[in-house]
Amino acid sequence: MASARERLAQLASITTSLMVAWAMFQRSFLHGLPSFILDYPQILPSFIYPYIEIRFNEFSAEHLVLRSEAYSAIDNYLSSIKSFMHTKRLKADIVQNSQSLSLSMDDGEEIADEFEGFKIWWPSGKIRNPSPPISLSFRPTSEDKRYYKLTFHKRHRDLVLGPYLNGVLKEGKAIKLRNRSRKLYTNAGPYWSPVVFEHPATFQTIAMNPKKKKEIIDDLIAFSKAEDFYASVGRAWKRGYLLYGPPGTGKSTMIAAMANLLGYDIYDLELTAVKDNTELRNLLIEISSKSIIVIEDIDCSLDLTGQRRKKNEKVEAGKDSISRQKLAKDEMDTRASSQVTLSGLLNFIDGIWSACGGERLIVFTTNYVENLDPALIRKGRMDVHVELPYCRFDAFKVLAKNYLNLESHTLFPKISVLLEETNMTPAEVADHLMANAVLGDATFSLQSLIHALETAKEEARLRGAEGDQARKIQQLVEE
Numbered sequence: 001m002a003s004a005r006e007r008l009a010q011l012a013s014i015t016t017s018l019m020v021a022w023a024m025f026q027r028s029f030l031h032g033l034p035s036f037i038l039d040y041p042q043i044l045p046s047f048i049y050p051y052i053e054i055r056f057n058e059f060s061a062e063h064l065v066l067r068s069e070a071y072s073a074i075d076n077y078l079s080s081i082k083s084f085m086h087t088k089r090l091k092a093d094i095v096q097n098s099q100s101l102s103l104s105m106d107d108g109e110e111i112a113d114e115f116e117g118f119k120i121w122w123p124s125g126k127i128r129n130p131s132p133p134i135s136l137s138f139r140p141t142s143e144d145k146r147y148y149k150l151t152f153h154k155r156h157r158d159l160v161l162g163p164y165l166n167g168v169l170k171e172g173k174a175i176k177l178r179n180r181s182r183k184l185y186t187n188a189g190p191y192w193s194p195v196v197f198e199h200p201a202t203f204q205t206i207a208m209n210p211k212k213k214k215e216i217i218d219d220l221i222a223f224s225k226a227e228d229f230y231a232s233v234g235r236a237w238k239r240g241y242l243l244y245g246p247p248g249t250g251k252s253t254m255i256a257a258m259a260n261l262l263g264y265d266i267y268d269l270e271l272t273a274v275k276d277n278t279e280l281r282n283l284l285i286e287i288s289s290k291s292i293i294v295i296e297d298i299d300c301s302l303d304l305t306g307q308r309r310k311k312n313e314k315v316e317a318g319k320d321s322i323s324r325q326k327l328a329k330d331e332m333d334t335r336a337s338s339q340v341t342l343s344g345l346l347n348f349i350d351g352i353w354s355a356c357g358g359e360r361l362i363v364f365t366t367n368y369v370e371n372l373d374p375a376l377i378r379k380g381r382m383d384v385h386v387e388l389p390y391c392r393f394d395a396f397k398v399l400a401k402n403y404l405n406l407e408s409h410t411l412f413p414k415i416s417v418l419l420e421e422t423n424m425t426p427a428e429v430a431d432h433l434m435a436n437a438v439l440g441d442a443t444f445s446l447q448s449l450i451h452a453l454e455t456a457k458e459e460a461r462l463r464g465a466e467g468d469q470a471r472k473i474q475q476l477v478e479e
């Protein structure tokens with residue numbers, strides 16, 4: 001059944017037709033009548049039909065191929081609001097990156113939305129293009145042009161055209177970002193090449209101290225919502241993370257979990273493949289917002305500390321010709337490999353990056369935090385330092401829950417002590433648990449982990465004893 005507004009719309013349309021006919025009649029036969037009568041066709045229907053309609057076409061006149069950004073945002077927004085109760089014909093599609101179906105209304109249907117206590121209607125429709133007589137090209141012709149018609153009472157004009165519509169467009173764009181398939185970019189030469197990023201890691205599966213984990217999650221979420229805060233204090237919307245710890249402790253896994261948590265793309269920057277600072281700058285300004293820039297093994301990527309050392313050596317050098325020659329050769333060697341310098345990287349972090357949009361994390365990883373230049377990791381550049389250590393009992397409990405669905409067990413105390421006495425990575429512990437998890441016997445899995453820990457402890461003891469012996473022999477030889 002047609003709603004009151006629809007009946008009014010029909011009435012207004014009939015009235016408009018009548019008024020147009022009336023105006024034509026006037027113009028033809030009644031020259032000289034007062035001009036306000038000629039204005040009737042515009043005034044009268046707006047008394048009868050006090051609604052404003054704004055049409056958002058799928059394709060604008062200028063961009064016949066590119067879908068209008070406003071239309072896409074509205075489409076996403078309308079698919080998200082739960083006003084389908086009275087809509088009989090819906091369209092369904094699979095959302096990228098998700099198993100769920102996304103519903104949207106079919107052409108010719110209407111969704112009602114509410115804002116500040118009043119109603120807004122979004123009828124959808126399509127204009128059928130007259131099909132071309134005979135197309136000689138094989139290019140498919142897009143016959144139908146879809147649109148949404150924002151319809152609201154004229155007394156709400158300011159609210160609808162201001163906060164309501166801005167909110168719809170903002171939310172629609174946010175939904176698009178959430179639903180898009182994310183990318184992992186790597187640099188080979190001066191360009192980024194993307195692949196679809198699908199990594200199952202989540203913070204839930206990362207084995208580490210739960211308190212530390214919560215702090216990181218809270219920090220990331222606070223960062224992703226802090227656009228206004230960063231703007232108000234005049235700082236670039238970026239945050240630096242340094243993840244450090246031995247190999248296999250979950251640094252790369254945590255980066256994937258960060259990307260999954262925030263829905264960001266990852267730009268995995270291989271510094272050794274970057275020719276010089278100019279190429280570095282060009283790569284970095286290409287990076288879009290909502291992204292994580294990752295530089296793995298920062299200590300191996302560049303001779304970052306060396307660059308500084310050489311500067312100091314330069315002052316000392318020059319006294320004799322041999323050291324001058326050595327310095328020149330060192331500089332040539334450095335230039336031959338990569339000319340990206342510590343100062344180039346720092347300039348990027350402080351300057352260029354700040355100037356090109358926001359919502360970006362930069363993450364450095366290293367196995368040897370003590371080797372890094374303090375300038376690189378000082379607060380302000382690397383805001384958060386996260387240590388991923390060898391597996392201790394708190395991290396083990398996460399793995400036991402994930403792999404064996406165990407919260408406690410009589411063997412836990414023994415494992416806790418053994419983990420303190422050995423240096424086994426979460427990766428190794430996880431491997432032991434996984435090897436037997438499929439058998440479904442948790443006690444057997446824990447026993448085999450205990451056996452592995454005891455073996456590792458014994459090996460470490462033997463290595464230590466061998467080392468002591470070697471040192472003693474060395475001492476005797478020197479004496």
Ligand SMILES: Nc1ncnc2c1ncn2[C@@H]1O[C@H](COP(=O)(O)OP(=O)(O)OP(=O)(O)O)[C@@H](O)[C@H]1O
Binds near residue numbers: 206245248252254395
């Ligand atoms: N803390 C952890 N929690 C859960 N799984 C982990 C953890 N650490 C490692 N793993 C598992 O071990 C494997 C290796 O981990 P990852 O690559 O993240 O280590 P890494 O710290 O980046 O090592 P590297 O320093 O060698 O790059 C991953 O497949 C991951 O599933």
Ligand SMILES: [Mg+2]
Binds near residue numbers: 252365
């Ligand atoms: Mg790694």
